[in-house]
Amino acid sequence: MKKLTKVAIQGIKASFHEEAAFKFFGKDIQTIECNSFKQTCDVLAAGEADYVVMAIENSIAGSLLPNYTLIREYNFAVTGEVYLGIQLHLMALPGVKIEDVKYVTSHPIAIRQCIDFFDEFPHLKIVESVDTAACAKKIKEEQLTDTVAVANAMAAELYGLDIIERRIESNKKNYTRFLILKNDKAENPGIINKASICFQVGNHVGALSEVLNIFAKQDVNLSKIQSMPVLGKRNDYYFYVDMEWSDIAKYDEAIRRSLKYTVNFNIMGEYEKNDKV
Template sequence: MSELDDYRKEIDSIDKELIALFERRMDVAVKVGEYKKKNKLPIFNGKREEEVIEKNIKNLNNSSYGDIGRSFFENLMELSRSLQANIIQENNNIQNNLIEERSDFVIGYQGVKGSFSEEALLKHFKTCDNTKNYDEFVDVFEALKNNKIQYAILPIENSYTGAITEVYDLLVKYGFYIVGEECIKIDQHLIGIKGTDINSIQEIYSHPQGFEQSKKFLSRYQDIMLIPYHNTAISAKLISDLKDTKKVAIASKRAAQIYGLDILQENINDKKDNHTKFIIIGKELKYNNECNKISVVFSLEDKAGTLYNLLRYFAENNINMIKIESRPNKHESWKYLLYVDFEGSIENMEVKNALNLIEKNSGYFKIIGSYKASL
């Protein structure tokens, strides 16, 4: 037998002792979890865990193993928390409430009739007759806060230009929840009053997203002034009111029809497969059995490995992440909030496990939505 075989035999013997000790430790962790459940205690006790790790690191005879010894105990603690989370089955106080369908609900949106937000609203709610429109995104959030509306629909992401970051920031600021999702195709058109000559245009009005989505077309008209406005449909209404053939808007075909405008150039958006995703928000977190998508937000500490350590909980629990969006933390310089969308149900044990671990290992954590994904 070679010297290497002797070493391997010794490792096998140590592993046999380790697995027996591991099993004993997990058995005790289960008892601790049952005690915490009975006495409504939190899973994570950072001070206690740090004390345990430091005490055991001091017991090392070879201090050069200090860093890997710390990693060993951190992973061991994490496994214990995971086991206890399964016992306690914490679910962030979410109740199994069905999303009501009532005709007296008032739905808010940003823009005016003919806006893409209104189009998404009509597609999602179909029979809703009670709607209120507002000039700015923050106005919609204020209306929901003050109970002037029960739900609101807002754009969150365009397939070409990316996230609408203001909406992400307002979600956290106001503490509201995503209760639904809708996706519509976006076609931008250059529209103006009857008699407008495309070669005589001096000003184009639209939402910044309208300009961003139509860069290639607009590059042909370098001398025309681009004037950002509240919303594409509000821009169309303005052009209708001004009755000036030198001023036009970028908006939808429906907006042109509503405000009696001619389409001067169809489909000017760069990407023909152009879609915008909208979220429906409310003041409570609700779900039903059809919900298959979850959105969460949590903080990232400014130290190496934080992002990896938190995101790996999704992979380890076989969860498919759909989108990750990072935003600056408004309360702490150089720190960030991470928004993650992923497939799953609040009731799924693997989802619960992953969320419990992220919650226990991040400074700030919140589930901001459980809803049915749009097709």
């Protein structure tokens, strides 16, 4: 019997994290439900999962900054990425109408992404939760006729709810980027044309631009730069950078040269670009 790949996700079955895991690995996997992003990391560190699928940014809500810290502190390897188009639906028990509902429940980011829709229903009280799919599951299990959930179509199907309003997200080009993490930092087989790195620079004029210019001169495209303060150290920052290239030799040269101008330099992962939504 084939051993299934174990993938830790934040949330429960039919969550967006499980949907992203299916998109990257296919459906022939075993997903491990976790209550928090830290728990997914603990599961991976303990060897109870082969991979973690972790959201890192949303096109509307922005970056999930604490997740950068988790990846760095656990020293996991970024081994891939997947972009998922986020389609949010309003769902309830069969027969429930929106005019009869008092509460709407979902993850706070999902609620924020649908704020234009809820402005039209000021009578609805918002109840925040840790997971979109868990809200749908609770409505089913507790037979809540006064509550609607915001989640994906997988959740509606799995928990037997009716979708009463489709695509209620404010921006229809809404997507989330997820990183695929593993414990082993061994070299990634296959195509390598993207990397995620982390470093610090000195606190003086031009310190960061010196590093960025090195990559520019080697034709390495910096697709994202994210800064985060170093805990307890004023004016010290970690810089998290995603980069892409067409010539790996130029990337290798840029990395070699940038080491001279950085401290705590860490290649978090080298992998294949996968930005199709």
